[in-house]
Amino acid sequence: MPVLGQNQYGKAQVRLVRVARATRTHRLTDLTVSVALSGTLDDAHLVGSNASVLPTDSIKNTVYVLARERGVASPESFAAELATHFVASQRPVRRAVVDVEEHLWERLGDHSFARSGRETRTARVCREGGRSEVLSGLTGLTLLNTTDSEFHGFATDPYTTLAETTDRVLATEVTARWRHRAERPEEIAETDWNAAYADARRRLLAAFAGTYSYSLQQTLYAMGSAVIEDLPGVLEIRLSLPNKHHFLVDLSPFGVENGTGDGAVYLAADRPFGLIEATVLREGAEERIPTGPAGP
Template identity: 80%
Template sequence: MPVLGQNQYGKAETRVVRVARAGERHELTDLTVSVALSGDMTDAHLVGSNAAVLPTDTVKNTVYVLARERGIDSPESFAAELARHFVDAQPTVRGAVVDVAEHRWERLGDHSFARAGQDTRTARVTFDGRALQVLSGLTGLTVLNTTDSEFHGFVRDAYTTLAETTDRVLATEVTARWRHTAEEPAAVAAADWNADHAAARERLLAAFAGTYSYSLQQTLFAMGSAVIEQLPGVAEIRLSLPNKHHFLVDLSPFGVANETGDGAVYHAADRPFGLIEATVLREGAEQRIPVELTRL
């Protein structure tokens, strides 16, 4: 006999742009918000009763109203505000997961902006009626080292053709999620999420640039360790690093040498690619970031 398992519903990818016009210098906040609600929804699935269902259109409207009335200090604080609202306001809603992606803009003047960079700031807040779990993160952060990277001494079998190298281009597109130790609503509300995110991003970049790499795995651990060591409020960080391969172009058919060194020419291959993923934990911390989160 079929039975209902875990289920949730909500509104995905609500785009909300907020413009604060206090004075001549305007502030622009641009987010994509996704909300998933869970709770006493059995009858909606089994008998088609909507008595416990808050319409997803209402979820969308709530995002807009809270953005207008309460403002958006940071993706984390706004996600926490939404998660607590849905659980506290609706007796049939027992849990809420709110994902927020921030689209950054570079200021050109008091009221002029250009889209900034390629990386996207992310946040996920889960609320179960008691504690908040806050995950900060970023995705699409493309970085590259033109040297200080080696790869050799690996396992070989009958199908191995990859040549060993002591000097290669190392490039990746960073996706990272890190979990904060602050879970009490008051602590979450008081945290400076913008400063924490900027510090974590800076540590990730500094560790990538400053690590002499013998493998992308080693670089990943150095990046995660830098965040754990410098941000005492972070319990764990999960990183997903695709290896953006750069291969020397074979120019020998044209009688041209193309070796690693000054003026070398590479082909940047987008696929297939190696994918390195791991979690770095603070000693004694529990691993709680689901593996699939870094692939979103």
């Protein structure tokens, strides 16, 4: 006999651009918001009753109205407001998960912007039982070291063809999510989430640049450790680092030597790629960041 398991519903990928014009210098906020609701909603699946189902169109409209009336101080604070609203206003809803992506723009003038080529900032807030869990993060942050990276002494089998190297280009595109201590509404409201994001990002970059790497795994752990050690408000961080391989081009058929010295030429391969993933925890913390792509 079939039994209904975990279920949720909501509105995904709500696009929102908010323009603040209170001063001569305008502020542009560009977001993609996804909301997932769960609770005592089984009847919608089991008997086709929609009595407890708030239409997803209403969820979309709520995103727009709260953005207009309350503003968007940060992705984390906006996600927390939305999650709190749905749990408080809809009795059948016991749990709300809100994911926010912020798409960055570079300022050209008081009211002119260019789409930034930087990473996408992310936030997730889960509201349940009077408490909220806040995850900050980023994706699409491309980093590269031209040296201070080796890879050798690895395991081999009959199919191994990779040569050992003591000098290689190390490149990756960082996806990271980190969980904060703040859980109570007053803690979330009092936190400067923009400053907290900037602090974590700065430490990730410094650790990548400052680590002499013998493997991408070692670099990942150094990056995660820098966040945990320096930011007491962070309990865990999960990193996903693809190895964006750069191979020396064989120019010997043309009588040209192409070593690792000055002027070396590489092929930047986009696939396949190695994928290194791990979570770095504060001692005693519980690992709770979900694996896999962001989203409800």
